[in-house]
Amino acid sequence: MSIGKTILGTLRQQQNLGDYRKKHWEGSFEDYLDIVREHPEVTRTAYQRLYDMILSHGVEESYEQKEKITRYKFFTEFAAQHGDAIYGLDRQIVNLVNTFKSAAKGYGTEKRVLLLHGPVGSSKSTLARLLKKGLEQYSKIDEGMLFSYTWRGNANDGTWHKCPMHEEPLHLVPFDLREGLLAKINEDRQPADFPVTITGDMCPFCRQMYNERLAKYDGDWTRMLEEVKVYRLILSEQDRIGIGTFQPKDEKNQDSTELTGDINYRKIAEFGSDSDPRAFNFDGELNIANRGLVEFIEVLKLDVAFLYDLLGASQEHKIKPKKFAQTDIDEVILGHTNEPEYRRLQNNEFMEALRDRTVKIDVPYVTRLKDEIKIYEKDFNAERVKGKHIAPHTIEIAAMWAVLTRLVQPKHANLTLLQKLKLYNGKTLPGFTEDNVVELKKEAVAEGMHGISPRYIQDKISNALVAHPEEGCVNPFMVLHELEAGLRHHSLITSPEQLQSFRELLQVVREEYEDIVKNEVQRAIAADEDALTRLCSNYIDNVKAYTQREKVRNRYTGNFEEPDERLMRSVEEKIDIPEGRKDDFRREIMNYIGALAIDGKKFDYKTNERLQKALELKLFEDQKDTIKLTSLVSNVVDKATQEKIDVVKSRLTRNYGYCEVCSTDVLQFVASIFARGHAKK
Numbered sequence: 207m208s209i210g211k212t213i214l215g216t217l218r219q220q221q222n223l224g225d226y227r228k229k230h231w232e233g234s235f236e237d238y239l240d241i242v243r244e245h246p247e248v249t250r251t252a253y254q255r256l257y258d259m260i261l262s263h264g265v266e267e268s269y270e271q272k273e274k275i276t277r278y279k280f281f282t283e284f285a286a287q288h289g290d291a292i293y294g295l296d297r298q299i300v301n302l303v304n305t306f307k308s309a310a311k312g313y314g315t316e317k318r319v320l321l322l323h324g325p326v327g328s329s330k331s332t333l334a335r336l337l338k339k340g341l342e343q344y345s346k347i348d349e350g351m352l353f354s355y356t357w358r359g360n361a362n363d364g365t366w367h368k369c370p371m372h373e374e375p376l377h378l379v380p381f382d383l384r385e386g387l388l389a390k391i392n393e394d395r396q397p398a399d400f401p402v403t404i405t406g407d408m409c410p411f412c413r414q415m416y417n418e419r420l421a422k423y424d425g426d427w428t429r430m431l432e433e434v435k436v437y438r439l440i441l442s443e444q445d446r447i448g449i450g451t452f453q454p455k456d457e458k459n460q461d462s463t464e465l466t467g468d469i470n471y472r473k474i475a476e477f478g479s480d481s482d483p484r485a486f487n488f489d490g491e492l493n494i495a496n497r498g499l500v501e502f503i504e505v506l507k508l509d510v511a512f513l514y515d516l517l518g519a520s521q522e523h524k525i526k527p528k529k530f531a532q533t534d535i536d537e538v539i540l541g542h543t544n545e546p547e548y549r550r551l552q553n554n555e556f557m558e559a560l561r562d563r564t565v566k567i568d569v570p571y572v573t574r575l576k577d578e579i580k581i582y583e584k585d586f587n588a589e590r591v592k593g594k595h596i597a598p599h600t601i602e603i604a605a606m607w608a609v610l611t612r613l614v615q616p617k618h619a620n621l622t623l624l625q626k627l628k629l630y631n632g633k634t635l636p637g638f639t640e641d642n643v644v645e646l647k648k649e650a651v652a653e654g655m656h657g658i659s660p661r662y663i664q665d666k667i668s669n670a671l672v673a674h675p676e677e678g679c680v681n682p683f684m685v686l687h688e689l690e691a692g693l694r695h696h697s698l699i700t701s702p703e704q705l706q707s708f709r710e711l712l713q714v715v716r717e718e719y720e721d722i723v724k725n726e727v728q729r730a731i732a733a734d735e736d737a738l739t740r741l742c743s744n745y746i747d748n749v750k751a752y753t754q755r756e757k758v759r760n761r762y763t764g765n766f767e768e769p770d771e772r773l774m775r776s777v778e779e780k781i782d783i784p785e786g787r788k789d790d791f792r793r794e795i796m797n798y799i800g801a802l803a804i805d806g807k808k809f810d811y812k813t814n815e816r817l818q819k820a821l822e823l824k825l826f827e828d829q830k831d832t833i834k835l836t837s838l839v840s841n842v843v844d845k846a847t848q849e850k851i852d853v854v855k856s857r858l859t860r861n862y863g864y865c866e867v868c869s870t871d872v873l874q875f876v877a878s879i880f881a882r883g884h885a886k887k
C-alpha cells in the first residue's frame with residue numbers, strides 16, 4: 207500500500223463523524239422547540255453564556271497571605287493549554303468574572319462597556335483573546351451549544367440565506383404569540399431551571415424575508431416556518447461568526463460602516479433602492495459579533511462619533527445601521543485601553559457620557575516574582591528554545607528587575623525594595639508578619655500600574671538569545687547587558703530620574719545575583735553526602751538533647767556533656783534564624799522527626815530544604831581552606847584541584863541545572879568575587 211493511502215487510512219479512523227454531524231445539525235423550527243424544551247440553556251444571552259463558559263472549567267479556592275484566593279481554572283488550565291496562561295492577577299480576574307456574573311443576571315453591568323485598563327503589556331489583549339477562544343470552544347460542546355436560522359431562497363433553487371447576525375431562532379416568534387409559546391415551553395419547570403425568555407426582534411434583513419414569506423402564506427405564520435431552517439451555530443473569529451474585533455485606525459480614517467455595516471452598491475441595481483436590506487451588508491463588527499463577544503482594541507482612540515454607536519450598543523443593546531431602524535444585538539462588549547489614553551479620557555468633558563457608562567477593571571503588572579517568572583518561562587523554556595541552554599537564574603534575575611521597577615518604595619525605614627519584593631514573594635523576614643505584608647500592599651495604592659512591561663523583558667531575553675550565536679548558553683549577564691543597553695532608547699521612560707532609578711535597580715539585582723550564586727557554589731562545594739549526613743546527625747543529637755533538656759553523649763570520649771550551643775547556632779545562622787526564633791525552629795524539626803518516626807520512617811536532611819541549605823553552608827565554612835576557590839582564577843591548576851573542581855561542576859549540573867559552559871562560568875565568577883575579597887559572609 208502506498209504511504210499516502212496508509213496515512214489517509216489512519217486519519218479516516220481518527221475522524222469523528224458523529225461529532226461533525228452534531229456540530230452541523232440542521233432541523234426545522236419545530237425540532238428547535240424540542241431542543242429548547244429539553245435544553246433551555248441554548249437560549250442564554252451572550253453574557254450568560256460567557257459566564258457559564260468560565261465556570262464550566264471549574265474553580266479553586268486557596269489562602270495566600272491571609273487572603274482568600276478564588277482561581278478560575280479557565281484562566282489557568284484552559285489558558286495554559288492554549289499557551290496563554292495568565293499569572294498573578296487572581297484578584298483582578300475575580301473582579302472581571304464578577305462583572306460578567308452580574309451582567310449575566312441582568313443586574314445592570316450588561317448595559318455598560320467593560321473597560322480593561324492598565325499599563326502597556328499587562329495582558330489586556332491576552333485576556334480578551336482567551337475569552338474569545340473560550341467562547342469558540344464552548345460553542346462546540348454540548349454544554350455550550352446555540353442555534354441560528356436560515357431562509358429558503360425565493361427562487362426555490364436550493365439557495366439559503368442565513369441571518370447575517372446569527373440571531374436566536376426564537377426571534378421568529380411574533381410578539382403576540384411569544385407569551386403563549388413561553389408559557390408552554392416553561393411549563394412545569396423547577397425554580398432552579400433556566401427560564402426561557404425572548405428579547406429583541408429580527409434584524410432588517412430577516413424582517414424583509416419574514417414579511418415576504420408571510421405574505422406568500424397569506425399570514426399563516428406556522429406555514430411560513432417551512433421556509434426556515436434552524437442550524438447549530440459554531441462561533442468562530444476566523445469566520446466572523448459571533449466574535450469580532452475592532453481596531454481604530456487613524457482618526458481621519460474611521461468609518462462607522464466598520465461597526466454597523468455598509469451598503470452593497472452592486473446590489474442596489476438589483477433591488478432598486480439603497481434602503482432595501484438585501485442591498486446592505488450587515489457585516490460590521492457589531493453585527494457579526496452578535497451572540498458572542500466584540501473586542502475593542504484601544505477603545506478610547508475611537509472617534510467621538512463612533513463612541514455613540516458603542517454607547518447605544520452597550521446601553522440599549524441596539525445598533526443603527528445606515529438607513530435602517532435600530533437593530534437589536536446581544537453581545538459582550540469588551541474594550542481595553544492603556545493608562546495614558548485613560549487619563550486623557552478623564553480630562554475630556556465630551557467623554558463624560560462614556561465614562562459614566564463604563565465599568566473599569568484594572569489589569570496591573572504582576573508584583574510577585576514567582577508569577578513574573580512564569581510569564582517568561584511560558585516562552586523561554588527548554589522545549590521552545592532549542593539548541594541553547596538557559597543558565598539558572600537568568601529568567602529569575604530579569605523578572606526580579608522588572609518587578610522591582612514596579613514596586614512603590616516602602617514607608618518602613620528599615621525595609622529595602624528588594625526585601626519588599628521578597629516579602630511579596632512569600633519569604634519570611636525577621637520582624638515582618640503576614641499582617642505587615644497586607645499592610646504594605648494597602649499603603650501602595652497604584653502599585654503595578656507603572657514600571658517595566660513584560661514585553662520589554664521578553665524582547666531583551668530574545669535579543670540575548672540571538673546576540674551570541676557562538677555561545678551554547680545564555681546567562682544572566684548577557685540578559686542584564688541587553689536590559690541596560692535598551693534603556694537608553696526606551697520610549698516609555700519619561701525622565702532622567704526614572705532612567706537613573708531603573709539603572710540603580712539593575713545594580714541591585716546584580717548584587718542579589720552575586721549572593722545567589724555564591725551561595726549555590728558554596729553549597730555545591732560542600733555537598734559531600736557522607737560529611738553532610740554526619741554533620742546532620744550531630745546537629746540533630748544536640749537539638750534533641752536541647753529540646754528535651756538532656757545531655758549529649760560525646761562520640762569520642764563517651765562523656766555526657768551539655769548540648770553544643772555554638773554548633774547549633776553556627777548551623778542556624780546560615781539560614782538567618784534569629785536567636786529569638788531558635789527554640790521554635792528546633793522544636794519544629796523535632797516534631798517533624800517525631801511524626802516520621804510514628805510512620806516508621808527515618809529522617810533525611812534532604813527532605814528539609816532549609817536545613818539542607820544550612821548544613822551545606824556550615825560544611826562549606828568548615829572546609830573553606832581545603833579547596834582554594836581563588837586558585838580557580840589562576841591559570842595553573844594542579845591535578846588535585848582540578849579533580850575537586852570537576853566534582854563541584856558535576857554537582858552544579860546535577861543539583862542546580864547548570865551546563866558545562868555555565869558551571870565553568872559561574873565557578874570562575876564566584877572565585878573572582880572571593881579573590882576580590884568580597885566574601886560578605
Ligand SMILES: Nc1ncnc2c1ncn2[C@@H]1O[C@H](COP(=O)(O)OP(=O)(O)OP(=O)(O)O)[C@@H](O)[C@H]1O
Nearest residue numbers: 291292293325326327328329330331332544581660
Ligand atoms: N499577568 C500575566 N500573565 C501572563 N502573561 C502576561 C501577564 N502580563 C503580561 N503577560 C505577557 O506579556 C505580553 C504582553 O501582553 P498583552 O499583549 O496581552 O498586553 P496588553 O496589556 O494588551 O498591552 P498593550 O496595552 O500594549 O496592548 C504577552 O506575551 C503576555 O502573555
Ligand SMILES: [Mg+2]
Nearest residue numbers: 327330331332
Ligand atoms: Mg494589547
